[in-house]
Amino acid sequence: MALVVTASAQTFQLKVGGGFASQYTDKKLVGSFKAGIGYEYEFDQHWTFNPSLLFVGKGWKDKDQLVPDFGPDGEPKKDENGQIIMSRMGRSVAANYLELPLVINYYLRLGESRYIVLGAGPYVACGLMGKVKTKGDGRRQGAEKLYYEENTFDLQGARRFDAGIQAQVGYQLPKGITVGVEADFGLTRYHADGGRNLSGLVSLTYAFGH
Template sequence: MKTTLLTTKPILMKKLMLSAIAILLASASFAQAKWGVVAGPTFSSYTLKVLGSKSTSDIITNFRGGVTLDLPIADEFYVQPSLLYTGKGGKGDFLTRDVKTNLHYLELPVNFMYKPEVGAGNLFIGIGPYLAYALGGNVNGNSIDFGNQAGELKRFDVGGNFQVGYELSNGINFGLYTDLGLVNLAGDGDSDNSFRNTSFGVNIGYKFGGK
């Protein structure tokens, strides 16, 4: 039974992500839906717990970028799914060695947005969950193994994110965001052994069609 559950869960998560991407693409024809692009630096770290001893890595700089879609649901309120590439990881000491971990994710955040008119543009505030799939990764240049065994990391990450910023009437926008991983990514993780992602960064983007 345990083997079946371990095998089925990644398949279900992959189907869920593919379905969400399909919905994102299908929503492009939604009346008044607005596409955008976004990119910027992301500053990431991870929280590690080994045998109950908890530590947080140093921050490393990565890149985050992709496409967004604003779907109006009420006056000044939107649902914003996005499809992003995002780099995560961190740097720390392990057995007196400097260890740098780089992780590469395809990430699907779905934010509930409030965009009131302020001045010549719109303030925006968003909050929601994200689902991410690890495309790959390395530790000091050596490839990471993904799976559910000791020494491996789980491919699927789930967490929450928050963003705030400002959008000009010509469609140019900029803001800040933070992601907090909620899933224990350690392959054989438990309450005393865990690995969780955290990141924050700056976004610069453009909404096609302007205000």
Template sequence: MKTKKIILLTLSFILTVSINAQDFKFGVTGGMNLNSITNNENKIGYNVGVKGEYFFKEDKGLYLDMGIMVTNKNWETPYYYNIEDNSASRWNANPHYLNIPIHIGYMMPLSKKVSVFVNAGPYLGIGLFGKYNMTTGNTNATVANNIFNDYLKRFDYGIGGKIGIEYAKHIQLSVGYDWGLKNLKTNMYPMDYKNRSFEISCTYIF
């Protein structure tokens, strides 16, 4: 129920802004992530979704950047060695989140067609699904079909930022970074697991 309420509130906020704002734009976006959990190894994932931009009337460069994204935040651990049986094991996961960033940004024109922008702010992540696997030698076994049931907390939050370039007021290319602030591990594993994600994305604004 909490997840549904958060999603509905966010959708209502974005819809209200889009209806009332003359300077509201929206588009579709997608790209690639390089993800890790604190102190673990990087893996490649993806992001895809919709976004909106609301430009404040007092300053045409200052704007609110918001979106609803499905984000795959893959990660894996290094190998851990068991001295007793002389074996090595590693764990990997492919959690998918519904990511909701709400950033404040500024866009500055360089020419009639080219502008640069930067934005930063908080994000909320809601765990959807994803498997948790263990690899020992040449054997790969699924530990959990949904990692959010027992191994990771479902809700994530943090701060993020982006910098990019816009062409002809329609095409945007950007790079960004999300810094997770919440320890996602359940009480079953008292380790510090926080999301880290470097992102490259392309957006088309209608």
């Protein structure tokens, strides 16, 4: 998270965080994380500019859906009453990005070396890797009926580029430590027909040199 003490005009930071991610649609939550480095430039006693370079894990889980169970002949299986047999399919997606947030922070002093920190700004990200894990897809053949994996950004129509707005609030402690919460609100779609990324994390930032 882009939060840090401002005792000097320029500081380097180590950032980590964990929480949950999903999409704006009816997707379910999955785990999310961030880890990386940041740099903060102080304009005055209240305002700073804080770019970061982070490895970010996002994703989502689809709601289970019923799909036809196909036989080896490629035709849907039917029960004794002639009804098509259905399988319950579940799918989860992990999408890992290299993310660059460009955040402006405002520091509200509470006491000696203690501040409330408010931050917001745009971010851009490039998808690096990830897995789509599918269980119970009766439309597949063989072992893939039970489970199979695909690369998140190799799927047809998948978009590696992500961009949005990051907002955050934190509490700065002495000795260069800030704890806070943050959220990423994606503005671009993962897929032409897909949703936009959404994540929320609890974060810890350590500023070197304090």
